Amino acid sequence: MSEKKSISTHVKSTSGVDVSHCYQCGKCTAGCVQAERMDYPPQYIMRLLQTGSEENYEKVLRSRSIWVCLNCENCYERCPQSIDIPHVMDMLREESLKRGIAHKDASKIIAFHRSFLSQIKNTGRLWEVGMEAEYKLRTMDLMQDVKLVPSMLSKGKLSILPEVIVDKAAVKKIFDRTVGVEKEK
Amino acid sequence: MEKVGLYPGCSLKGSSREYGESVVALARVLGLPLEEIKDWNCCGASSAHAVSKELSLALPARVLSLAAAQGYKELLVPCAACFSRLKTTQHTLMGDDERRKKIEDIIGAEVGGVKILSVMEWLEKYAIDAIKEKMNHPIKARVACYYGCLLVRPSGVIKGDRVEDPQSLDNLVKLAGATPIDWAFKTECCGGGMSIAATETVGKLSAAVMEDATHRGAKAIVVACPMCHSNLDMRRPYINKNMEKATDVPVLYITQLLGMACGLTAEEVSVGRHFVNYKEEEICQK
Amino acid sequence: MSKIGVFVCHCGENIGGTVDCEKVAQEAAKIPGVEVSTDYKYMCSDPGQTIIKNAIKEKGLDGVVVAACSPRMHESTFRAACSEACLNPYMCEIANIREHCSWVHEKGEATTQKALDLVRMQVEKVKKDLPLSTIKVPVTKKALVIGGGIAGIQAALDIANAGHKVILVEKEPSIGGHMAQLSETFPTLDCSQCILTPRMVEVAQHPNITLYTYAEVEGLEGFIGNFKARIRLKARSVDLEKCTGCGMCTTKCPTKKVPSEFNALMGLRTAIYVPSPQSVPNKPTIDKEHCVYYKTGKCKLCEKVCPTGAITFDAPDEIITEEVGAVVVCTGFDVAPTSEFSEYGYGRYKDVITGLQFERLASASGPTMGEIRRPSDGTVPKKIVFVACAGSRDAAKGRPYCSKICCMYTAKHAMLYQHKVHDGESYVFYMDIRAGGKNYDEFVRRAIEDDGVNYIRGRVARVYERDGKLIVKGVDTLLGGEQVEIEADMVVLATAGVANKGAEDLAQKLHISYDKYNFFAEAHPKLKPVETNTAGIFLAGACQSPKDIPDTVAAASGAAVKVAALFSKDQLLREPVVAVVNRMAPPVFSTCVGCSLCVDICPYSAITMENIKDRGGNVIKTVASINPGLCQGCGTCVAFCRSKSIDLQGFSNEEMYSSVMAALHE
Structure with a gap:
């Protein structure tokens, strides 16, 4: 199998999206609220994937774009070829993490996702205080949102203790069988 | 009326508990039977899908399976992010037998076929007459109904309102006497789940939303999504940094607005938990 | 006993390279009834035909x-060739030993054996x-042209100028179609x-053209050379x-605010x-949907002012039948409406218009006398955006x-x-510029180079209104995907050409095929x-696919x-491969029992029931009768007939059985 074929087949089998459908009209980029913060706008990502070169694939996996994408679904909704770009972005993030080549600007976002998921893994639900604490440790950005804490507490928006579900094991099992034992970075 | 299951999700129990409280309060005042499903877990929004597809399907699948197993035919999911994850999971698994079997194996149960309702769908189906009947404090203000992303897109999965200029919230606020404005940022993204990891971005995106709404004379923003709410409300200082003129227009959940129109007090629908103060005299006719 | 000749062709190497043709000929000579059997290199050549x-x-x-x-x-x-040698041509059969044998098999004994079996x-x-003769069908030398746009006008004039009568039917009150709007x-x-x-x-x-405007074809029966068209002449009052x-009537009519279809x-x-003003005929029609009299029963102002008493409120629609020999369908297209575009405002913004609407603004006979003005407030737009491919090449909108x-x-x-608008700025968002045609690309270059039109490669994601301006969110993909935002005064969507609303219905009335977008199929x-x-x-x-004027006229x-060629003959010859219901001497007349099952299943409506009468005019028996002009020889009725009373000429049951038995015979 040629390199081009193998990469587009990989994208297709993991995301179900056939990037060859993209005819580069740019409608996705035109309506993207994050395009100005991306190193490659969405239609450019599609083009890089279309070339099928391993080099370009890695460019995409190392890009900032895939991490600033908000999955707002505007691009998919308006795409004349109905290409599910947000879904491709999900797949690219997963792959980027797997290869350990995520963009440095993504570290906060990744730290957020990891803190978020580790909370769920442990209690079955999101405990925001715990997540925030873990996130601060991961990013060492201890001051972020500190000013918010007193008012959040007074408005009853933070719970001091986590809610734990009864069947914690069920959720733990889901994590074990999907992401496996999480690799720390 | 058969009991509808309620999946509050984590936000409605934590930082957006006023949404959860107002849903329950509104259901009570309108006499709509609603019951929280037992032992639910987090659906994974908005992190699981960014990390693992399997995980992003398995977590919501367990919720769907619990609701079905506990005997609910319909499941109200007020949080837009949870709603989106649950709908996407159901849509994906219904169309892919192989994947469904795999996920069912992971969660150790059948996914089942509970019908997922957004807060708008729930109200449209069960509450229209009750609201008309109970409405005693009509809202007088011009309001901007803000739908955000997840309640309307992707339309192939959500199969609800018209996608670029949705009307369901607009129609509901009209029932409460309010005047929904015609505006252009109803479905533009506020920054979603990036509130913590990319607060500056959220400030910019949410400012664009607030700018258009206030420019067209909205006295309140009406939402049905905890992320939209916390971005527009809690991140207001970041928004105001990006606004030509700082704004103090409050952000209300649809359930709070309808609740107050139906005679609930501001305390009963927990507007006190907001960061941007709600000024009753500007919104309600009391 | 038959005297049959077998002639085996080598077709150069095509057959001869794989099949042992000589052997086939030798073996065939042994079949009972074969008088002569021979092979030759090219049987279709002159010497080959001479052998036969x-x-x-x-x-x-x-x-x-x-x-x-x-x-x-x-x-x-x-x-x-057989005919020339005084043998009925239908006594000549072809054994296809090339496509069915030599081209699809390896060289070898089995292949030769198969060729022999086919023979x-x-x-x-x-x-x-049985000897058969061709069927002769008379031709009605009059054509029906449906649709009076430029296609119908051109077709009608060309046929009429070739000396034939033409009926031109147009559903609107005037001919001219879209071209008149441009x-x-x-x-x-x-x-x-x-x-x-x-x-x-x-x-x-x-003199050769009969024009029916405000008329529609209701149905078409018959077959080539012999159609009968039912045409509804709608009452124009x-x-x-x-x-x-x-x-006088149009100036006095109190209902003045009906949106003009002609002005899009x-x-x-x-x-x-x-x-x-250029309408043909240049005479009015009453639109019953909006006329006060038809709505309320009162008014009749037009009748009062008409100096010639031409208003006929109570006249009903009229149905006429025309016999024609050929039909030309020229029903044209439509443009997708702006309301189809959710991302561009669902048609809510008055200054987001279609290309056809822009034509009317630019036309001297249009609502603004040719000045480009905004529909919302009548001002001249200083910044205008054209969006190409609006609804075309858009699989998501169902039109790839x-x-x-x-x-x-x-x-x-x-x-x-x-x-x-000399001080105006214009932008065109496009995906590709498809300007294949004589002087076409030069024309586009002129727009860019001489007239300063800003072409931007990229599609527009959305358009929204703010403070009287239309905010156009586009992209320049040639700059690697840079977002472009234009505050425009007017947006023109080059909306897709789509099939006419009634296209599917008409295709079914005419029994012609159409594609999934309801364009008629060639x-x-x-x-x-x-x-x-x-x-x-x-x-x-x-009506076939979106076409420009030169292509349409061509x-x-x-x-x-094609019509003129058809009309150049007095009679059409048709192959006699048609179904026939057997007929025999009285008192049986036919084995047909008159169950009429075949009537319903015939896809070409070629079968009717016929009464056999005695001298006194009393019906003795009712049997099926097949119109050889309509029958296409598909054989459905043969398979359906319970009393085995129908046979297909040239492929009769007996002929086919014999053939099959020969194949099964060792």
């Missing part, structure tokens, strides 16, 4: 089997063959109406004979109206096809705008572009030539 002809004459053959290529290739050649089958069939035409910028109106007048005055077109819903008209005309008309629009995409799959019905113009003339 001589054998027929010398041996007195009563049947011929040519083992050669597909009958689609040379059946007619060999049948003609054997045809020998047994020819033994049962401002100027690419790539020459000549005025559309100036070149069209002389032809419209010519149609009205042509104005007697065209009496009306002088003075215009941008201008207004009265309830009794003439679509445009290219509408073909938009690239050119958008360039023209931008050019006309720059010519009319018989062959390359070699039969103006024919349909139904003989005698032709196509021209944008197709219309092409269809007209």
Whole structure:
């Protein structure tokens, strides 16, 4: 199998999206609220994937774009070829993490996702205080949102203790069988 | 009326508990039977899908399976992010037998076929007459109904309102006497789940939303999504940094607005938990 | 005992390289009834045909089997040769030992054996063959042209000028179609109406053309050369004979605010109206939906002011029948409405218009007398955005096809705008510029280079209104995907060309095929572009696919030539491969029991029930009867007939059984 074929087949089998459908009209980029913060706008990502070169694939996996994408679904909704770009972005993030080549600007976002998921893994639900604490440790950005804490507490928006579900094991099992034992970075 | 299951999700129990409280309060005042499903877990929004597809399907699948197993035919999911994850999971698994079997194996149960309702769908189906009947404090203000992303897109999965200029919230606020404005940022993204990891971005995106709404004379923003709410409300200082003129227009959940129109007090629908103060005299006719 | 000749062709190496033709001929000679059997290098050549002809004459053959290529290739050649040698051509059968044998098998004994089997089958069939004669069908030398746009006008004039009668049916009150609505035409910028109106007048005055406007084809029966069309002449409530077109009625009509269809819903008209000053006929029609009298029973102002008493409120629709020999379908296209575009405002913004609406703004006969003005407030737009491919090449909107005309008309629009608004700025968002055509690309370059139109490669994601401006969110993909935001005063969507609303319905009435977008289907995409799959019905113009004026006119003339060729003969010859119901002497008359099952299942409506009467006119028996003009020889009725009373000529049950038995025989 040629390199081009193998990469587009990989994208297709993991995301179900056939990037060859993209005819580069740019409608996705035109309506993207994050395009100005991306190193490659969405239609450019599609083009890089279309070339099928391993080099370009890695460019995409190392890009900032895939991490600033908000999955707002505007691009998919308006795409004349109905290409599910947000879904491709999900797949690219997963792959980027797997290869350990995520963009440095993504570290906060990744730290957020990891803190978020580790909370769920442990209690079955999101405990925001715990997540925030873990996130601060991961990013060492201890001051972020500190000013918010007193008012959040007074408005009853933070719970001091986590809610734990009864069947914690069920959720733990889901994590074990999907992401496996999480690799720390 | 058969009991509808309620999946509050984590936000409605934590930082957006006023949404959860107002849903329950509104259901009570309108006499709509609603019951929280037992032992639910987090659906994974908005992190699981960014990390693992399997995980992003398995977590919501367990919720769907619990609701079905506990005997609910319909499941109200007020949080837009949870709603989106649950709908996407159901849509994906219904169309892919192989994947469904795999996920069912992971969660150790059948996914089942509970019908997922957004807060708008729930109200449209069960509450229209009750609201008309109970409405005693009509809202007088011009309001901007803000739908955000997840309640309307992707339309192939959500199969609800018209996608670029949705009307369901607009129609509901009209029932409460309010005047929904015609505006252009109803479905533009506020920054979603990036509130913590990319607060500056959220400030910019949410400012664009607030700018258009206030420019067209909205006295309140009406939402049905905890992320939209916390971005527009809690991140207001970041928004105001990006606004030509700082704004103090409050952000209300649809359930709070309808609740107050139906005679609930501001305390009963927990507007006190907001960061941007709600000024009753500007919104309600009391 | 039969005297059959077998002639085996080598087709050079095509057959001879794989099949042992000599052996086939030798073995075939042994089949009972075969008088002569021989092989030759090229049987279709002159010497080859001479071998066949001589054998027929010398041996007195009563049947011929040519083992050669597909009958689609040379059946007619060999049948003609037999005919020349005074053998009924239908006593000649082809054994296809090329496509069915030598081309699909390896060389070898088995292949030769199969060739021989194929020959054997045809020998047994020819033994049962009966002499047949071609069917002659008379031709009505009058054509029906449906649709009076430029395609219908051109087709009607060409057929009429060839000396044949034409019935032209147009559903609107005037002919002219979309071309009459256009401002100027690419790539020459000549005025559309100036070149069209002389032809419209010519149609009205042509002695060979009968024009029915405000009329629709209700149904079509019959077959090539012999159609019967039912046409509904909708009551226009104005007697065209009496009306002088003075215009008193239209000036007095109290209903003045009906959106004008001719102006693409941008201008207004009265309830009794003439679509445009150039209309043909230039006489009014009452729009019953909006007329006060039809709505409330009161008014009749037009009747009071009409000096000739031409208003006929109570006249009903009239249905007429016309016999015609050919039909040309020219029903044109429509444009997708702006309301289809959710991302551009669902048609809510008045200043987001379609390309057709822009044509009306740019046209001297339009609602603004040719000045480009915003529908919302009448101001001249200083910044205008054209969006190409609006709804075309958009699988998500159900239309993956290219509408073909938009690239050119958008360039023209931008050019006309720059010519009319000198200080204006124009932008065109496009995906590709498809300007294939004589002087087309040069035209687009002129718009860019001479008129300063800003072409931006990228699609527009959304348009929204803010403070009276239309915010256009686009992208420049040639800058690597840089977002472009334009505060425009007007947005023109080059909306997709789509099939007319009634296209599917009409196709079913005419029994012609259509594609999934309801465009009518041609018989062959390359070699039969103006024919349909139904003989005698032709196509021209944008009812087939979006087409520009030159292509439309070319197709219309092409269809007209096909009609003229059909009308050049007094009779049509048809192959006698048709089904027949057996008939025999009284008192049986036929084995047909008159169950009439075949009537319903015939896909071509070729079967009717016929009464056999005695001298006194009393019905003795009712049997099925098949119209050989309509029958296409599909054989469905043969399979369906419970009393085995129907047979297909040339493929009778007996012939087919013999053939099959020969194949099964060791």
